Amino acid sequence: MKKFIAVFALVMLSSCAELQQVVNSLPTEGGIDNATIGNGLKQALDFGIDKQVTKLTATDGFYKNELVKIALPAELxxxxxxxxKIGLSSLADEGIKALNRAAEDAVSEATPIFVNAVKELTITDVRNILFGNDNAATVYLEGKTQTALYDKFNPVIKNxxxxxGADEIWTNLINRYNSIPLTNNVNPDLTDYVTQQALDGVYTMIAVEEKQIRTNIAxxxxxxxxxxFSLQD
Structure with a gap:
């Protein structure tokens, strides 16, 4: 398991100037030279971004993915x-869909921020990932990118x-609710809520890919x- 964590930690170094230094420090195993290992790690990272982060930007990338689909905040x-209860289920459904559409829009801003985080990975970070938990690489990226991603996502989601049409949908939806007798008016900050949920979705899918690399030869x-990656089996 430790050998695998080492390999996965290096995956996260694929765009980093320190990649060759770290790869060169590894002994050649199984007849595979260090340059080939480095190329494999670069390919793994490229595939990971393409399969997991990029697909969240597609229509229904959030809305039809039960792992990350954004539900209503508690107050809503x-x-x-x-x-x-009063026959407006379709309006409620459209409200939920609009939140997820905004998140799908925002995630296109994520990739360059992840690339920068990978470039900043140090030898100390590698050691921490190497001997850390099974999700150490995901935790590293979350710590390095969360603030920058929030700052990028928030205005995109607002726009x-x-x-x-989420503004119109939710104005109508909340106004209809607030007009129901004996209810307390609500006015939640949906931009902040969806931004946080979009961040959670991105890290969830990165963790999925981390597990795939660890466990699924296919x-x-x-x-x-x-x-x-046969070196870690």
Whole structure:
């Protein structure tokens, strides 16, 4: 397991100037030279971004992915319930879809920030990942990118609310709820809420890919990946 964590930690170094230094310090194993190992690690990172982060930007990338689909915040659960009771289920559904569409819009800003985080990875970070928990690489990225991603996501989500019609949908939805007798008015900060949920979704999918690399040989779809990652089996 420790050998695998070492390999996965190096995956996160693929765009880093220190990659060659670290790779060169590894002994040659299984007849695979250090340059080949480095190329395999670069390919693994490219595939990881493409398969997990990039697909969140597609239509329904959040909305039809149960791992990351954005539900209503707690204070709006009562809104959803009340509207459905009075026959406005379709309006409630459109409200949820609009939140997820905004998140899908925002995640396109993530990739360059992850690339910068990888470049900043130090030898100390490698050691911490090497001997850390099974999700050490994901935790590293979260610590390095969370603030920058929030700052990027938040304005995009705010603009997306207008573009996908979420502003209008949610103004109508909340106004309809607030007009129901004997209810307390609500006015939540949906931009902040969706930003946080979008961040959680990105890190969730990175963790999924981390587990795939660790456990699923079938996920190694090229000879290079099969040869390099066979070292950790």
């Amino acid at each position: 659960q009562k809104v959803d319930s009340a509207l459905r 997306s609310f207008s573009k996908v 996920s190694r779809t090229t000879n290079l990946l099969r040869n390099v």
